[in-house]
Amino acid sequence: MKRPPKETAESTRRIARRSLLIGTAQLGMIGVLGWRMRSMQVEEGEIYRNLAEENRINMRLIPPSRGLIFDRNGVPLAVNEQNYRIIITREDAGDVDDTLDRLARLISLPDEAIEDVKAEMARRPGFVPVTVAERVPWEDVAKVTVNTPALPGITAEVGLSRHYPRGSDTAHVVGYVGPVSDYDLSKMDDPDPLMQIPRFQIGKTGVEAKFEEELRGSAGTKRIEVNAAGRVMREIDREEGKSGADIQLTIDSKLQSYAEARLEGESASVVVMDLETGDLRAVASAPTFDPNLFVRGISGPDWRALNENKYRPLSAKTVQGAYPPGSTFKMVVALAALESGLVGPEDTEYCPGYTEVGGTRFHCWKRGGHGNVDMHRSLQESCDVYYYEVSQKIGIDRIAEMARRLGVGVEHDVPMSAVSTGVAPDTQWKRDRYGEAWRIGDTVNASIGQGYVLATPLQLAVMTARLATGRDVRPRLIHSVGGVIQPSGAGDPMGLNENYLRRVRAAMNDVSNARRGTGFRSRIVAEGMQMAGKSGTSQVRRITAEERARGVTSNADLPWERRDHALWVNFAPYDNPRFAISVIVEHGGGGSSVAAPIARDVTLQALYDGPPPLEAYPSNLHDEIAAQQKRIENHVARGTTSSDRA
Known part of the structure; x- marks a missing residue:
């Protein structure tokens, strides 16, 4: 059937509108695609080129x-x-x-x-x-x-x-x-x-x-x-x-720098310990080295110079060095004897200058002997024979037990490298180590800190701190980690007889402050600052009977490696102890003449928190000390330390 013209015209108009809309939409889509293509090719082209180049x-x-x-x-x-x-x-x-x-x-x-x-x-x-x-x-x-x-x-x-x-x-x-x-x-x-x-x-x-x-x-x-x-x-x-x-x-860098400077020219070590907390205020070993060399990659010549130096600048002698403690060990033996009940503080031993044990003669350092000696005088004048005799009465096991109780032969928990345990030998130790029985001669040698006995400077400082306080003082090197305060090393009372401890302290005081004391020349004269100490000289070679007959060779006439070690320990002030100090000078000779002056100077530096007044020293030393303080002041100001032995 034929549609009317009016209807046909309306249909044509609708088709035209739809075509226009579809065309417009198509053109819009083409435009968007074209704009996007342009954006991708021009504006974002670098991004996609990078991706195309296997970016990852x-x-x-x-x-x-x-x-x-x-x-x-x-x-x-x-x-x-x-x-x-x-x-x-x-x-x-x-x-x-x-x-x-x-x-x-x-x-x-x-x-x-x-x-x-x-x-x-x-x-x-x-x-x-x-x-x-x-x-x-x-x-x-x-x-x-x-x-x-x-x-x-x-x-x-x-x-x-x-x-x-x-x-x-x-x-x-x-x-x-x-x-x-x-x-x-x-x-x-x-x-x-x-x-x-x-x-x-x-x-x-x-x-x-x-x-x-x-x-x-x-x-x-x-x-x-x-x-x-x-x-x-x-x-x-x-x-x-x-x-x-x-x-x-816990280190005081100012005191540490002073100690390093004071040790210049020596192969030595110093430990300063706070008696209230156990804090280690100074832990100095000389000679030392510049750690920045290792960070940057140390050169061959620098490494050889350090590694081949016979004074061992790379060694932390304060904790790694184990030495015969010599007469500084006598306080251990004295306290062990008193605590055993077998020896009283007033009991005496006769010193003719030697003791015979099993056909072997053990000599006192004083050739003519000390005569009748009690515990106090044995420490004050460092009589060897007293300890030879007393040690045989109490035996090595009691001595070793007291040594470990006071911190010798114990590996202390300090975060340093290769910390040594030292040796506080007893009968079982020798059997385990050498498969041999302990001999009386071993006890006699150990009684004066020789033979198998070995101690580090840190252990000697701990020993002195425990003698001074009667507490189980423990060394503390870390004050805080990430702001968290670490436990104090103050320690609890050790349960030792306080009367015996007072007697040992009084004898140590006379070592430094009585005219017949071995450390009198290195005393502190400032009121309220006096130190109580003990010298030690440990042999590194055996002196033969022939050598004694013709006269013992002086340390000065021996090669450096064969000279005696010089040792000193002290606490100060005597009436109100604040610090314990130990000093060891390798192959330095006499403890009272070499180690004691160093300990005195470091002690005063710690007590005064800086250079002490000259009046703290005996008057005859003022000029010497003034020159020394000037040298050390210049040394520290230059920012140098003892990296080579003179």
């Missing part, structure tokens, strides 16, 4: 900031400083040889350094960056940054490196850090991923090593976009790690 996302670790180390007064002992370095990532570098050659034309890069980098890359996974150069000047960093497109896989970074502002003064205590080695990794069951960061530094000795995990902190991460050429295009995001905990030591 890499995860990288961010090393945390290592915790700082301070002295008891907040003086920094170990800090972090900026370190510019150049690194290479093998899987991003393409032709490694070509890339390194290009880099060598921009910055100074010796051939041996290039070979070392190649060897390091061969040991590491391809994605692990390897340090090419560090501590590079800013000018070199700028050159590398500008030329990054031509150096695939090469990146200039700024990191942190350890620095020790006090230098050698605290080297043996704080220790030092160094790059992670294959040996370090072999000792770890599950190494922290941080260990794969190029030249990542970890503690090697001292507090740095003992508190490595606390100081290290935890790593952060960052996601970066790199193109196929290895060029870092952008950092997408990052998550910061956690900085290591700061550590505060």
Whole structure:
């Protein structure tokens, strides 16, 4: 049926409108597609070109900031400083040889350094960056940054490196850090991923090593976009790690510097212990070394100079050195004898200058002898024969028990490297060690701190602290970790007879302050500052009967290695003890003439918290002490310490 014209016209208009709408929509879609294509090609073209060039996302670790180390007064002992370095990532570098050659034309890069980098890359996974150069000047960093497109896989970074502002003064205590080695990794069951960061530094000795995990902190991460050429295009995001905990030591850096300077020219050690808390105020070993040499990578000549030095600058003698304590051990024997009930404080022994035991003659240091001697006088004048006789009455086991009770032959819990246990020998010890029975002659030797007896300077300081207080004082080197105060070392009463302790202290006081005392020449005369001490001289060689007959060879006439060790221990002030001090001068000769003056000077420095007035010394020493104080003041001001023996 034929439609009316009016209906046909209306239908045509509807079709036209629909066609127009469809056309408009099509044109709109074409326009949007065209705009998007233009945007992708022009405005976002670089993004998609990078993606087309096999861009990928890499995860990288961010090393945390290592915790700082301070002295008891907040003086920094170990800090972090900026370190510019150049690194290479093998899987991003393409032709490694070509890339390194290009880099060598921009910055100074010796051939041996290039070979070392190649060897390091061969040991590491391809994605692990390897340090090419560090501590590079800013000018070199700028050159590398500008030329990054031509150096695939090469990146200039700024990191942190350890620095020790006090230098050698605290080297043996704080220790030092160094790059992670294959040996370090072999000792770890599950190494922290941080260990794969190029030249990542970890503690090697001292507090740095003992508190490595606390100081290290935890790593952060960052996601970066790199193109196929290895060029870092952008950092997408990052998550910061956690900085290591700061550590505060009990060391007084000012007193520590003084002690190091006072030991200049000697192979020696000093320990200063606070009697109230057990805090170690100074732990000085001489000669010492600059720990910054190890952080930067010590040179061959520097290493040989330290390692081949017969005075052992790398050794922390305060805790590693175990020496015959000589007559400083006599307080142990005296207290063991009194506590046994077998010997009374007024009992005497006759000293003709020697004792015969099993056909062997054991001599007193005083050739003509001391005559009748009681406990007080035996300490004051250091009579050997008294201890030869008393030790045979009480036996070595009682002596060894008292020694360990007072801290000798015990490994004390201080975070330093290679802490020695020393030796407080008894009958079982010799049987276990040598498979032999203990002999009376062994007891006689041990009674004056010779034979098998060995003690560290730290142990002698602890012994003196316990004698001075009657408490189980324990050495404390760490004041706080991450702001958390560590337990005090004050200790509880030891349960020793206080009357016997007072008698031993009084005898030690007369060692320093009575005219016949062996330490009288090194006394402190300032009122209320007097020290109570004990000298010791320990032999490192056997004196034969023939030598005694013709006259014992003077220490000055012997090679350094065969001379006696000089020792001294003291606490001060006598009436109100605050500090215990021990000094050992290796092969120094007489304890009263060599070690005692050092101990007196360090004691006064601790008591006055700085240079003491000349009036604290006997008047005949004022000129000598004034010159000495000036020398030490200049020494400390120069920031130097005793790194070589004179």
